[in-house]
Each structure stands twice: as C-alpha cells, then as structure tokens.
Amino acid sequence: MPIVIWQLVFFVFPLIFLVVMSFWLVINYRMVPGWDTVNWTKMYSKGYFWDTYWRTLAYAMIATITTTILAFPCSFALAFKVSATLRRWALFFLIVPFFTSYLVRIYSWQIFLNDNGIFNRMFDYLGLGPFHLLNNFFGTLVGYLTLCLPLAVVLQLISLANVDRNLIEAAHNLGCGRLKTVFLVIVPMAKIGIILGAVFTFILSFGDFVSPYYLGGSKPPTLSILIIDTTKSGQQWPRAAVVAVTMIITLLTIMFASVSAAYRKKP
Amino acid sequence: MTRLSGQNLLLRGYVVLVFVFVFTPIVTSFVFSVNSDRFPTIPLGHFTTHWYETIFADPDIWEAFRVSALVSVSVATLATFIGFCTAYTDYRYNFTGKALYLSLALLPPTIPLVIMGLAMLALLARINMSGQIHSIVVSHVVLCAPFAMAVVRMRLAQINPDLEPAAWNLGASPWRAMREVIIPFCRPAIASAFCLTAAVSFDEFAVAWFVSGLNKTVPVMILEILQGNTDPQINAIGSIVFAISMSLVVIAQLIFFRKASAPTTTGI
Structure with a gap:
C-alpha cells in the first residue's frame, strides 16, 4: 500500500492544503492562518477574474473541438487505411512527442510564427503578408495543438482499432454510404476514445500556461497565467489558491460529466 | 480496402501532414542549433557548433544537467517501485474502496501542473522542505508514478493468472513467488517504466519551476532563458534535451513492445 500513503501525503494533502490556504489572510506580506472568506469574495467580485475565467474556458473549448476534428481523419486513416505494421509505427512515433519537451517545441513555433x-x-517571397501569427489566439491554438494532437490521435486510434470490422461490412452491404457509415456506425462505436481524447485535450489546454504565455503573448491572461502572476509577484498565495480551487472544481465537473457520457449505454 | 482511391490518397496525405506538424518543431530545434544566425529565421546562415561550445563552457548549464540527472534517476527509481506495487495490488487483490484507491493512483496527471506546483510549493514551504533537490523529487514522483503503474499493469494483464498460485502450491513463500515469478515476468515493463518516468521527470518544468528554488533543472533553466530575449543557445540546450528524452521514450517503447510479444515464463 505504499502508493496510498505516498499519494495521500504528497498529492491529496497538498490539494487539501490549497483549499485551506484559500481562507488564510495576508498581513504585512506574511501569510496568517485563519478562516476568512475575504480572498473568495475579493476574487469573485472582480470583473477581471470572471473575464479571465470565461476566456480560459472558451480557449479550452475551442482547442478541444479543433483538436478532436483535426485528429479524427488522421486516426481514422491509421485505423482503417494502413497496414498493421505501419499503424504500430505511427503509434510509436505519436507517443514519443507526447513525452518530449513541450517547452522547446513551443519555442520552435516562435521561430516560425513571429513577424520576421x-x-x-515565405509569405514575403509570395508577395503576401506580413501576418501577425504570434501573440494572439492563433499562436495559442498552435501551441494547444502541439500539446494535444498526438495524444488525441493515440486515444482515438486505440478505440477505432477495436471497432468490429464486420459491422462496417454489414453497413456497406445494407446500402449505407461511406460517410454515413463513418458517422452512424464508426463514430458511435469509437465514442469512448473520442470523448477521452477530447477530455484530455480540455484538461491540458485549460491548465496550460506555456502556449498562452509564449505564443499568445500572455495578454489577455488565462487562469494559469493569473496563478503564476499572483504567486510570483508577492505573497498573495491565498488568492492564487482561490483561482486554483476554482479551476479544479471546473475540471472535475467537466471530467465527470463527459466520462459518464462516454460510458453511458444507449437508452 | 487497400485500393488507392483518390479518397484514400487524400487521407494518407492528411496523416503525413499531421506528422509534419508534430515533428516540425523538433526538427527545427536541431537545425537552428547548428545555424550561425543570432536571430533564427530563413534563409539559414552557415553551419556552426558555436552554440554547443558556448553551452558546454557554461558551468551553470553543467550544474543544471547534474541536478536534472540526479532528479530523474531518483524519481524513476521511486516512481517505478511505487507504480509496480500499485499495479500488483490492483492485479492481485479485490477490496472495498478499490475504485477510490485506483482513482487516487491515476488522478495526478489530470491536475494542471501549475496547480500542482502551487500546492506543492505551499505545503513544502510550510514544512521547510521547499527549494531543495528532494522537493523536486517528491513532486515528480507524484506525477510519474501513475505512468509507471499503467505500464506495469498492462504487462500484468498478460500473465497467466495461475502461475503465481501454482508457485504458492509448490511451497514458495509469497515473497519468493513474487521474486521468481512476477518480477521476472514484469522485468521488461519495469525497465520500460523506469525509462518513461525518467523522461517525464527530465522534461517537467512547471512544478519544478515552483519548488526548485536555486536548484534549477534544465527545463527550468530553459523556461527562464525564454522569459528574457531570444537566445540561440536555447536551440542547442533544447536539442540535447530532445535527444535525451526521446531516446528514453524510444527505449521504453522498444523494451515494452519487443518483450511483450514473446511471452516468457522464466522462473519456474
């Protein structure tokens, strides 16, 4: 049972402490334990906080929809149109970037996207541009895709590879068109993988600070940038904790809703 | 199905496009790490090893690599051990509260890293443990153990469930059965989990940034350089980081998938 002890001490306990800390006070730049709701009321009464909240939510939603749509043709092709060997290699090469330095990859995108x-x-050679691709939402979205696309393809692919080929054959024999088969037979059967991919994309982009900071220009901020600014500039840790707890509640709600949707049997 | 219709060609082209998108930033980093221009763009300058020479001459960078290596090896060892125990408990026993136990074991990757960083910093600062190398280790083990658990658990799903009870019946103690049946069977998964967790820890920057204090790891150093001006050294450091973490993940996958296809029953 070592994991239980370890996770309790170093995972659950810090998170509980975060909740407790959100009720502490900061007096003369020092944190003082207490049970005061001032941090919550202060943060929640700021228009700035809610603007940031809805913006972050909208960013993560757009990232989720874009990633899911862009990933699907790729995982579909890998599941049905290539040999098993090629599929294995594709999986292999998609897992590698998921675990390798996201930070440096984001820096590489800066080289591509900045005004110079x-x-x-390239646009200049074609007589076009210049286009502002950096320090706006386009840049941020490129970053989110860099982070999430490989993972979404992997999760979708695993689900699609397990779809029963006989059912697809049956749909074709019964006169179901190609596109119709994809949307009425294949997508519902691969529902779990598609939703899991979307959920992870949402979690990762909702919490990410690197893309909105280095590709999105950090202004306007997202919630993670707000946490960093509040923590690193001075001692307002309790207020950062308010933001963090709000984020966790949002994430848990969305995760719970979508996972139960994924595993729900059709009525 | 294998007929190359226009539609299939289009789909294949799309797959290639996705892979180009995924690998372009990685290749770019290697290309610009040996490019002479101070501000990376096209057309390229000439080939140079100047940036590598600069970083190898910088004692701060050596120190960061030392901290990173120390952290990732300790994390990999601890996380793999904990992950193995969790996976084995899940495989062998049924008990009340198992769902809670598993969610506790697998939940950490779903909490945003910034929040983990803040929570760990707040707690560790309170018990005077922040800003040291072991504060990074402790936080990273929390993040990495679930990956190790997943890898070992996949391997345990392939074992013949009668093997271990057979060893018990033949008079082996639970510990001996573990040592001579379970562990040899899981060896590739354990090695693979070790490499994978080492890679995750080696690359993690957010939590490390919050808790590391003056003991910077390589990714934290990159993060701090990025906050300043464009510095071509980043590509050189980044390329080394890519090379290390990609090798670790590649090795992890090769070990796992090569051994997994050939069932072994060493030990009895």
Missing part, C-alpha cells in the same frame, strides 16, 4: 519568422519570410 519563417512563415512570414
């Missing part, structure tokens, strides 16, 4: 970067130089 590779893309704008």
Whole structure:
C-alpha cells in the first residue's frame, strides 16, 4: 500500500492544503492562518477574474473541438487505411512527442510564427503578408495543438482499432454510404476514445500556461497565467489558491460529466 | 480496402501532414542549433557548433544537467517501485474502496501542473522542505508514478493468472513467488517504466519551476532563458534535451513492445 500513503501525503494533502490556504489572510506580506472568506469574495467580485475565467474556458473549448476534428481523419486513416505494421509505427512515433519537451517545441513555433519568422519570410517571397501569427489566439491554438494532437490521435486510434470490422461490412452491404457509415456506425462505436481524447485535450489546454504565455503573448491572461502572476509577484498565495480551487472544481465537473457520457449505454 | 482511391490518397496525405506538424518543431530545434544566425529565421546562415561550445563552457548549464540527472534517476527509481506495487495490488487483490484507491493512483496527471506546483510549493514551504533537490523529487514522483503503474499493469494483464498460485502450491513463500515469478515476468515493463518516468521527470518544468528554488533543472533553466530575449543557445540546450528524452521514450517503447510479444515464463 505504499502508493496510498505516498499519494495521500504528497498529492491529496497538498490539494487539501490549497483549499485551506484559500481562507488564510495576508498581513504585512506574511501569510496568517485563519478562516476568512475575504480572498473568495475579493476574487469573485472582480470583473477581471470572471473575464479571465470565461476566456480560459472558451480557449479550452475551442482547442478541444479543433483538436478532436483535426485528429479524427488522421486516426481514422491509421485505423482503417494502413497496414498493421505501419499503424504500430505511427503509434510509436505519436507517443514519443507526447513525452518530449513541450517547452522547446513551443519555442520552435516562435521561430516560425513571429513577424520576421519563417512563415512570414515565405509569405514575403509570395508577395503576401506580413501576418501577425504570434501573440494572439492563433499562436495559442498552435501551441494547444502541439500539446494535444498526438495524444488525441493515440486515444482515438486505440478505440477505432477495436471497432468490429464486420459491422462496417454489414453497413456497406445494407446500402449505407461511406460517410454515413463513418458517422452512424464508426463514430458511435469509437465514442469512448473520442470523448477521452477530447477530455484530455480540455484538461491540458485549460491548465496550460506555456502556449498562452509564449505564443499568445500572455495578454489577455488565462487562469494559469493569473496563478503564476499572483504567486510570483508577492505573497498573495491565498488568492492564487482561490483561482486554483476554482479551476479544479471546473475540471472535475467537466471530467465527470463527459466520462459518464462516454460510458453511458444507449437508452 | 487497400485500393488507392483518390479518397484514400487524400487521407494518407492528411496523416503525413499531421506528422509534419508534430515533428516540425523538433526538427527545427536541431537545425537552428547548428545555424550561425543570432536571430533564427530563413534563409539559414552557415553551419556552426558555436552554440554547443558556448553551452558546454557554461558551468551553470553543467550544474543544471547534474541536478536534472540526479532528479530523474531518483524519481524513476521511486516512481517505478511505487507504480509496480500499485499495479500488483490492483492485479492481485479485490477490496472495498478499490475504485477510490485506483482513482487516487491515476488522478495526478489530470491536475494542471501549475496547480500542482502551487500546492506543492505551499505545503513544502510550510514544512521547510521547499527549494531543495528532494522537493523536486517528491513532486515528480507524484506525477510519474501513475505512468509507471499503467505500464506495469498492462504487462500484468498478460500473465497467466495461475502461475503465481501454482508457485504458492509448490511451497514458495509469497515473497519468493513474487521474486521468481512476477518480477521476472514484469522485468521488461519495469525497465520500460523506469525509462518513461525518467523522461517525464527530465522534461517537467512547471512544478519544478515552483519548488526548485536555486536548484534549477534544465527545463527550468530553459523556461527562464525564454522569459528574457531570444537566445540561440536555447536551440542547442533544447536539442540535447530532445535527444535525451526521446531516446528514453524510444527505449521504453522498444523494451515494452519487443518483450511483450514473446511471452516468457522464466522462473519456474
């Protein structure tokens, strides 16, 4: 049972402590234990906080929809249109970037996207541009895709590879068109993988600070940037804790709702 | 199905496009790490090893690599051990509260890293444990153990469930059965989990940034350089980081998938 002890001490306990800390006070730049709701009322009464909250939610939603849509044709092709060997290698090469330095990959996108970067130089040769690709939501979205696309393809692919081929054959024999088969037979059967991919995309982009900071220009901020600014500039840790607890509650709600949707049997 | 219709070609082209998108940033980093221009863009300058020479001459970078290596090896050892125990408990026993136990074991990757960082910093600062190398280790083990658990659990799903009870019946103590049946069977998964967790820890920057204090790991150093101006050294450091973590993940996968296809029953 070592994991229980370890996770309790170093995972659950810090999170509980975060909740407790959100009720503490900061007096003369020092944190003082207490049970005061001032941090909550202060944060929740700020228009700035809610703007940031809804913006972060909207960013994560857009990232989720974009990633899911962009990932599907790729995982579909890998599941049905290529040999098993090629599929294994594709899986292999998709897992590698998921675990490798996200930070450096984001920096590489800066080289492509900045006003004097590779893309704008190319547009220049074509007599186009310059386009502002960095320090706006487009940049942020490229970052979210870098983070989430490989994972979404992997999760969708695992689900699609387990779809019963006989059912697809049956749909074709019964005169169901290609696209119709995809949307009425294949997508519902691969529902779990598609939803899991979307949930992880949502979690990762909702909490990520690197893309909105280095590709989105950090202004306007997202909730994670708000946490960093509040923590690193001074001693307002209790207020950062308020933001963090709000984020966790949001994430848990969305995770619970979508996972129960994924595993729900059809009525 | 294998007929190459226009539609299939289009789909294949799309797959290639996705892979180009995924691997472009990685390749770019290697290319610009040996490019002479101070501000990376096209057309390229000439080939140079200047940036590598600069970083190898910098004692701070050596120190960061030392901290990173120390952290990732300790994390990999601890996380793999904990992950193995969790996976084995899940495989062998049924008990009340198992769902809670499993969610506790698998939940950490779903909490945003910034929040984990803040929570760990707040707690560790309170018990005077922040800003040291072991504060990074402790936080990373929490994040990495679930990956190790998943890898070992997948391997345990392939074992013949009668093997261990057979060893017990033949008079082996539970510990001996573990040592001579379970562990040899799981060896590839354990090695694979070790490499994978080492890679995750080696790459993690957010939590490490919050709790590390003055003991910077390589990714934390990159993060701090990024906050300043464009610095071509980043590509050189980044390429080394890529090379290390990609090798670890590649090794992890090769070990896991090569051994997994050939069932072994060493030990009895």
